[in-house]
Amino acid sequence: MLPILYLATQNKHKVEELSALLQNHFNVRDLSTLALTEEIPETGTTLTENSLQKARYIAEKFQVSCLADDSGLEVEALGGAPGVYSARYAGEPKNDQANLQLLLQNLQGNPNRSARFVTVLTYFSGGAYHSFEGEIQGSIVDNPRGTQGFGYDPVFQPEMETRTFAEMTLAEKNLIAHRARALEKFKNFLDETQKCADE
Numbered sequence: 001m002l003p004i005l006y007l008a009t010q011n012k013h014k015v016e017e018l019s020a021l022l023q024n025h026f027n028v029r030d031l032s033t034l035a036l037t038e039e040i041p042e043t044g045t046t047l048t049e050n051s052l053q054k055a056r057y058i059a060e061k062f063q064v065s066c067l068a069d070d071s072g073l074e075v076e077a078l079g080g081a082p083g084v085y086s087a088r089y090a091g092e093p094k095n096d097q098a099n100l101q102l103l104l105q106n107l108q109g110n111p112n113r114s115a116r117f118v119t120v121l122t123y124f125s126g127g128a129y130h131s132f133e134g135e136i137q138g139s140i141v142d143n144p145r146g147t148q149g150f151g152y153d154p155v156f157q158p159e160m161e162t163r164t165f166a167e168m169t170l171a172e173k174n175l176i177a178h179r180a181r182a183l184e185k186f187k188n189f190l191d192e193t194q195k196c197a198d199e
Ligand code: ITT
Pocket: 008, 009, 010, 011, 014, 040, 042, 069, 070, 071, 072, 073, 086, 087, 088, 096, 099, 149, 150, 151, 152, 153, 165, 177, 179
């Protein structure tokens, strides 16, 4: 039987992407079966701090093993913004469409479109935690393209690609994206841990 793993995120798109990648390793659960009514606190100043904060919050409150995800889009011409503040770039409440429009506005006329997406996953289990980072380089397109995915996907075109993430299927995005790359490291960690336990 596969072990249970809770996804410590309130973003249903992350649940969808992570579940597809973890289905052979865990019995994956979202937070809907836990009595969580508040927003998970996220007060750190780095992706790593926030990722750990979210994982610890759910693991300690409900005594479960969980995986948290903190992600950000770092745009070179904006000095790395929105970065750790990607979710609330255009202010409260969180709004993907407003964030994306503000980003395009702030980059208007700027020829430097370089950007990267970063994800830090934190696995919290039995009081111990481990973090895994994944990234993908790319550029910000002039106008949004595509309807799949979420967040900044319509404006992010990965390097070596002609399509934005929002023009790819979930399976195509999951082959190359930041979240999938971090998850690959997590899976390697699990394999190594298993090997040690078997020896
Ligand atoms: P949780 O904290 O509950 O996990 P969140 O949506 O607040 O959900 P983050 O704090 O990690 O997640 O914020 C990341 C922001 O970047 C948010 O606005 C997302 O829409 C966006 N984002 C994250 N991953 C993305 C991806 O793969 N493609 C496009 N946008 C993404």
